[in-house]
Amino acid sequence: MTATSITTGSRKRSLWNHLPVVHQLRQSVGLQRGMLVTGLVITGIFVLTAILAPLVSPFGYSQLRDANGAFGAQKPPGGAHLLGTTVGGYDVLSRVIWGAQTALIVIIIAVILSIFAGVMLGLVSGYFGGWLDRVFVVVFDAVYAFPSLLLAIVMSIVISGGRSNLVGGVLAAAISITTVFIPQYFRVIRAETVRIKAEAYVESARVLGASNARIMFRHVLRNATRTLPLIFTLNASEAILTLAGLGFLGFGIEPSAAAEWGYDLNKAVSDVSSGIWWTALFPGVAIVLAVLGMTLVGESLNDLADPRLRGRRSVAKASGLVSETSVVPGGTLKDEFEVPL
């Protein structure tokens, strides 16, 4: 999927077709396409809500009163507050909308950080091998086996001491999530690097006198990143769940600093016992939708990358040839990572 693979035809169109998601969208059929499109639409709405939060939200996330006086606590949905108010007197709808923004920022920081760290470590470890590689593999395997939420909790204690304002809270959450993800990127990129290292073109680059750095970034990295969009979507959904889990356990961001769905759900636990449903339902549904959208996209990309699961049975039967050129080395991504919380 590098620029060199574009040889014939209109350059613009092939590039368009080679864009990760567009390519898969054209490839998909039937139910698969339905899932992918649904996922893309939900994710799109989520991203738009996050970006446009200041415009679409009726109130601020930490607003307690307007011209008509204080909102009042635990007001049922209706009237000025479409989705009611929380026990703290915030407007539920505004908190849900602003929560999307917090979630998006955390995802972006977390995924960028973990791609950067995981890819670099995996590349260096896989390329040079030796004792360093072995140490990395053992350490990351140990981290990988560990309950991810607990790891995130420990990290969040380290970073912010468990209490947080906006920047500190968002960063703490993002870095905590990053720690959980690094082993996954490390593992995928390392496996790819080890495979590509043995390819003839790497050998010939070395014979031509290319430096290690050049081979690593130009020849190996470019060919090892094909699976990243897929892991990215799956991890983004996991990031939302981890953020919400952290917030639910009280490691969230203070309500005056930003809106966070997990925190709101935590505050809603006691509401539920007294039959107040709106403070729990709406932030929860927001989490489910955001995760659902991204999972549907990631899921479809994963299935499309696996010829055995792609499309119809007839296609699957004739998949012997395809699997050789499958996006994912050595078959499917199934072997590469686990189901997150």
Next chain:
Amino acid sequence: MTTVTARPPAQMATRRKRTSSGGGIGRYILIRFTLIFPTIFILVSMVFWLMRATGDPITAALGGRLGPEQLAERIHAAGYDRPILVQYFEYLGNVFTGNFGTTISTNKPVTEVLLTYGVATAELVFYSLIVAFIVGIPLGLVAAYWRDKAPDAFLRIFAILCYATPVFFSALLFKLVFSVWLKVLPVAGRASTGSELQMQFLPGKTGIYTIDALQTGNPQVLLDVVSHAVLPALALGLLTAGVFLRLVRTNVIGTLGADYVDSGRSRGVSEYRLVTKHAYRPALIPIITVIGLQIALLLSGAVLTETVFEWKGLGFELAQFLTARDFVAVQGIVALLAVIVALSNFVVDIIAALIDPRVRY
């Protein structure tokens, strides 16, 4: 979120190299067993260094409440003013002998906390695994058999929803519907006060409420205990059920296409038998491997589920200690969970190797 069918490739590669001369199951178990120790060592050390990077636990827990002199005294008494390396080696030695320190907020040995509440968490995890099996495996078979048909589409979306719903949200919803609105199941806790009193003075008290309730011989107590467990087990179980469903589906689709299934069909084996016996059995192996990975997921989920239902287990206690900023207790619980995860992965690997000779390298 995808399904998993094998151990980490990297780990596999190193192991394969080591035993390239071949070897039996005994040798495999031995090698796999020795691999537990570095894992536990790394995790326990990591937890120690990370937690201590924030400073000493006494200041964290009591910083606002005591004067600087009293603080220094407490820190000195607990030995936190010694060089960090000395403390580290002492900690490693203590962990090796099963001593995880003393909690600051409640002043109990962490080991005692772990034993008391670990049982409750184990009970919850066991129940939810049962839910996951009962829901996940049959539905996975259905989805695989009617692949790409309506049942499959429906079940796949169900599986994704199981995953996409945070366990504390589904727990809250169950609580709202069944406990608050319908009033058919209890709101929180592991048993009602009356039942707990009856179980408290049993001679052979296990802490596993189901067994204790059986010991009282009172069906009402048993019913009470089971009804308290239904919602937490359901919330946590559904999370895993989605994983099992997808796993069974993917693997059974693979085995249903195998030649021996075709030959079975041509010999007149019923479709039901083909799915539930011929295709299902070989698809079980990856599921067993995945249970190992699920233990980590279930423990994370248990922390959240227990918080919602006030199920007095390790997770509930962990949340309490986190709020009290009692990092000695947190460190102890996290270290114990690391050991549990390492051990359960070991057991699962051995079971997988016993079932499938190809797993031994």
